[in-house]
Amino acid sequence: MAAISQQKKMVEQLRQEAALERKPVSECVREMLQFVEKEKEGDCLVTGFAAKKDNPFQESGGCSLL
Amino acid sequence: MEDDQPCEEELKLVAEIKEMKARIRTARKEAADADYVTETENLPPLGRLKFKVRKELHGHLAKLTDLHWGKNSDTLVTAGQDGKLFVWDVYKCMKQNAVFLNTAWVMAVSFSPDNTRVASGGLDNILSIHNLEEPEGGTPIELSGHDGYIASIRFTDASHCVTSSGDKSCALWDLQAGKIVHQFLGHENDVNALALASHSQHFASASSDKTAKLWDLREQHCRATYWGHELDVNGVDYFPQCDYAFATSSDDGSCRMWDIRADQMLANLGDDFIQCGSTCVAVSRSGRLVMAGYDDYNCHVWDLLLEERIGIMLGHDNRISCIGSQWIAVATGAWDNNSFIWTAK
Numbered sequence: 001m002a003a004i005s006q007q008k009k010m011v012e013q014l015r016q017e018a019a020l021e022r023k024p025v026s027e028c029v030r031e032m033l034q035f036v037e038k039e040k041e042g043d044c045l046v047t048g049f050a051a052k053k054d055n056p057f058q059e060s061g062g063c064s065l066l
Numbered sequence: 067m068e069d070d071q072p073c074e075e076e077l078k079l080v081a082e083i084k085e086m087k088a089r090i091r092t093a094r095k096e097a098a099d100a101d102y103v104t105e106t107e108n109l110p111p112l113g114r115l116k117f118k119v120r121k122e123l124h125g126h127l128a129k130l131t132d133l134h135w136g137k138n139s140d141t142l143v144t145a146g147q148d149g150k151l152f153v154w155d156v157y158k159c160m161k162q163n164a165v166f167l168n169t170a171w172v173m174a175v176s177f178s179p180d181n182t183r184v185a186s187g188g189l190d191n192i193l194s195i196h197n198l199e200e201p202e203g204g205t206p207i208e209l210s211g212h213d214g215y216i217a218s219i220r221f222t223d224a225s226h227c228v229t230s231s232g233d234k235s236c237a238l239w240d241l242q243a244g245k246i247v248h249q250f251l252g253h254e255n256d257v258n259a260l261a262l263a264s265h266s267q268h269f270a271s272a273s274s275d276k277t278a279k280l281w282d283l284r285e286q287h288c289r290a291t292y293w294g295h296e297l298d299v300n301g302v303d304y305f306p307q308c309d310y311a312f313a314t315s316s317d318d319g320s321c322r323m324w325d326i327r328a329d330q331m332l333a334n335l336g337d338d339f340i341q342c343g344s345t346c347v348a349v350s351r352s353g354r355l356v357m358a359g360y361d362d363y364n365c366h367v368w369d370l371l372l373e374e375r376i377g378i379m380l381g382h383d384n385r386i387s388c389i390g391s392q393w394i395a396v397a398t399g400a401w402d403n404n405s406f407i408w409t410a411k
Contacts, residue, residue: 007079013252014086017290022093023327026100028310032325032332033106035308036353036371043352044394046112048411056157057120057395057409 094330102332106371112354115367115377120395121159121407125152130399131188132175132218132388139392143184144405145175151184153198156397156407165196165203174229176219185227187216193229193239211237211246220262220269222283230257230271236281248286252279259346261302263309270312272299278314280326292324294331301347301358303391313370315358317343323356323370335368337375348391357396359386365398381406 040046049055072080126146133144141162142154149170153163171189178184178195184203187193191212196203214233221227227239236250236257255274262269268289271279278292278299297317305311305323311332315321320336321344335356342361349356349370356368357379365386367377384401391397399405 004076004079007076007083011079011082011086013288014083014090017288018086018089018093020093020290020329022097022329024097024099025102025325025328025330025332026105028325028328029100029102029105029332032305032311032353033109033371039306039352040354042393043350043354045115045350045357045391045396045410046352046354049409055120055394055409057407059120 094328097328098330103373106373109371111372111374112369112376115355115410117365117367117377117379117396117408117410119381119406120409121156123152123154123156123159123405123407124403125161126150126403126405128170128403129384129401130387130403130405131173133390133397133399133405134176134184135390135392135397136177136181137179139394141177141181142390142397142405142407143175143177144399145172145186146403147171151175151186151196151203153184154405156395163198163203165198165206167194168206168208171215174216174219176221176227178221179224185219185221187212187219187229189215191215191231191233193219193227195241207241207244209239209241209244211239214256217256217258218260220260222262222266222269228260228262228269228283230260232256234273234275236260236269236271238283238286250281250286250288252288252291253277255298258298258300259302261304261312263304264307265309268309270302270304270314272302272314274298276316278302278312278324290326290329292331294322294334295320297343300343300345301389303347303349305349305353306351311353313347313349313356315344315347319343319360321347321356321358321368333370333373335370335373335375339375340366345385345387346389348389348396350391350396351393357389357391359389359398359400361385363400363402365389365396377410379408381408 128148151165169190173188194206253273295316301315323333365379382400388399
């Protein structure tokens with residue numbers, strides 16, 4: 001009988017999931033593309049760094065006088 | 067009445083479940099008025115990206131299982147099966163803090179929003195909260211509630227956490243009351259990972275039942291279930307800031323991106339070159355890149371929009387177990403006991 005109450009809950013849950021309002025894929029993709037383009041400059045994994053010294057993780061190279 | 071014979075009511079419910087799933091599939095198809103590949107194919111490609119290890123964080127004496135970036139992206143907390151949590155200053159490559167856990171089998175770690183505490187959990191089934199302002203984390207607050215291992219933890223605010231567990235549930239904890247205040251039930255197998263939307267109003271979970279689920283934190287129920295992966299789903303990360311999409315990674319070797327508003331998968335990142343499962347995934351800050359760790363000791367970098375593999379992160383000597391991305395760098399942890407910080411170029 002535990003199985004039946006579980007299945008009843010599953011039916012109810014699926015009913016709610018089926019009733020979701022869905023946005024057309026075309027609109028979703030368009031907005032996503034706009035977002036990605038807008039944020040591109042700040043994403044250093046995509047655009048890299050303008051100069052090596054802009055990268056705070058860059059190892060400072062060269063020699064130093066001791 | 068025999069227990070092992072399905073009765074009429076059960077048969078009716080099974081049929082209803084099947085019908086509801088078909089209804090969802092149809093509704094998703096109806097929303098698919100465009101094809102993702104076609105909509106994105108004219109974008110200029112990014113070309114090959116070169117990721118380089120910039121910092122090596124050595125200190126754990128056993129496999130790393132989880133990591134989490136601090137709020138200013140200058141600290142990182144790592145968890146290892148040596149039973150330790152280390153908080154690293156990632157620029158100086160030094161440990162700021164160390165917590166010695168009561169259990170070696172830690173699987174999950176997370177900073178609190180203000181970074182004064184870290185939460186950990188694992189095979190002990192206990193959610194532990196450590197105070198970083200006390201030496202070695204102080205005496206941990208240990209909270210029971212899960213009946214299985216804790217796989218993932220995130221703070222939704224200063225006094226609440228969500229966790230995902232091997233007991234097939236996710237849970238919302240009130241840390242002041244010291245207990246679970248809501249259990250999110252629905253997954254049919256271990257819940258391996260969770261990701262929190264930036265405004266903490268919803269979270270996504272990844273499960274060995276091959277699905278991802280979206281959970282509403284305010285109304286405390288499951289909003290949607292995403293089918294498609296062919297094996298266990300191990301990793302999940304939100305599309306940044308806007309929170310209307312998230313990426314998952316799976317033992318089936320693919321990463322997928324799911325749009326919450328369209329309620330369906332948009333991108334499927336996989337190719338014949340990759341012959342092993344993916345353990346973890348992170349989305350870059352603009353949403354353009356998906357970086358995923360795999361069983362083959364590498365992380366691969368995907369262009370999410372063009373669905374192409376455009377980079378490889380070579381450096382670890384064993385399976386990648388955890389990954390986290392921020393604006394300028396990616397952190398990875400692996401079974402080679404190390405964590406690396408990478409930048410592109």
